[in-house]
Amino acid sequence: MDLDPSLTALHRLGGFFVLRTAGGADRRLPTLARTYGPGRPDVHGDPLTTRVRRVAGALGTPEERVAASVAQQGLAARxxxxxxxxAALHGAVPDLAxxxxxxDPEAGAPDDLWLTEVRPLPGDAGTIARLVLHGHLEPLAGALRARHRLAPGLLRGNAASALAGAARELDRWGRxxxxxxxxxxxxSLAAELLAHPLLAGTGTLTGTAFRRRSCCLYYRVPGGGVCGDCCFGRPPRSSPRAPSG
Known part of the structure; x- marks a missing residue:
């Protein structure tokens, strides 16, 4: 396995692929381990609540539930x-524990991430599932459900949509x-990961196109519409709570 200690090759793939490495991180910034831990939405300094409110302000939505969904999908995409x-460039991945x-929960999009130590691991689907699905997206979903009224199917759909989107961007860059x-x-990795029990049934992958079976609620953002992979063909009529899987 061979990984550049600075992961500079990722920069050419675009902003969502960039991962800053040693020396650039402000030690006052929270780790994602802290972010997924117990928190109270009414307490200043809770990183996840800070992020959701930052996203709500950027979107101009009063619905923190909608902002929480968008925030989760943004971090999943990163x-x-x-x-x-x-994995696609090197056949290896850094440990993303x-x-x-x-x-930085206060930063704009895409989310700013710093890796404090580069530890190469195999770039297979099993390792990636352990790092991303089990290491991050399960505890992130649990933390969001504890703070907001988000259906598990919505969060699983967001995770699958973000995965398909990352694979699609890599396909475009490669071509x-x-x-x-x-x-x-x-x-190959995207197809194998979408078949994982935590993502299976979230949608249909045809080539690089993905159609999900749930809605991320973006249509409820002022001026928003349905996403390209949404289960809806057009924005649903306004209702107190949208179907979310």
């Missing part, structure tokens, strides 16, 4: 992008740069 990008990753090997590895 984690999948880093893992898939490294939550205590090793610092995060533009004549790296069919990157396209093939990204596609």
């Amino acid at each position: 984690l999948w992008s880093v893992a898939l990008g490294c 939550p205590p090793l990753l610092r995060w 533009r740069h004549g790296r069919t090997d990157v396209c093939a590895r990204a596609s």
Whole structure:
């Protein structure tokens, strides 16, 4: 396994793939391990609540439930992008354990992440599932459900949508740069990960196109509409609570 200690190759893939490394992180920033831990939404300094409120303000929505969904999908997209990008380029991934990753909940999009130590691991689907699905997205979903009225199916759909989106971007980059090997590895990994028990049944992958079976609630953002992979063909009529899987 061979990983550049600075992970500089990821920078050329685009902003969602960038992972800052040693020396750049402000030690006052929370780790993702702390972010997923117990917290109280009414207490200043809870990183997850800070992020949800930051996203709500950026979207202009009074519904923290909607902002929580968008925030979760944004962080999921960053984690999948880093893992898939490294695996597709190098056949290896860095250890993304939550205590090793610092995060700025006040930053804009895409989420700012710093990895405090680069420890190479195999770039197979099983390792990526352990790092991203079990290491991050399960505890993140649990923390969000404890603070907001979010259905498990919605959060699983967000995770699957973010994974498919990362694979699609890698496929586009690979085709533009004549790296069919990157396209093939990204596609194979995405298909295997979407078959994982935590993501199975969340949608249908056809080539690089994904159609999910749940809705992320973005249509409830002022001026928002349905996403390209949404289960809805058009925004549902306004209602107190939308179907979310």
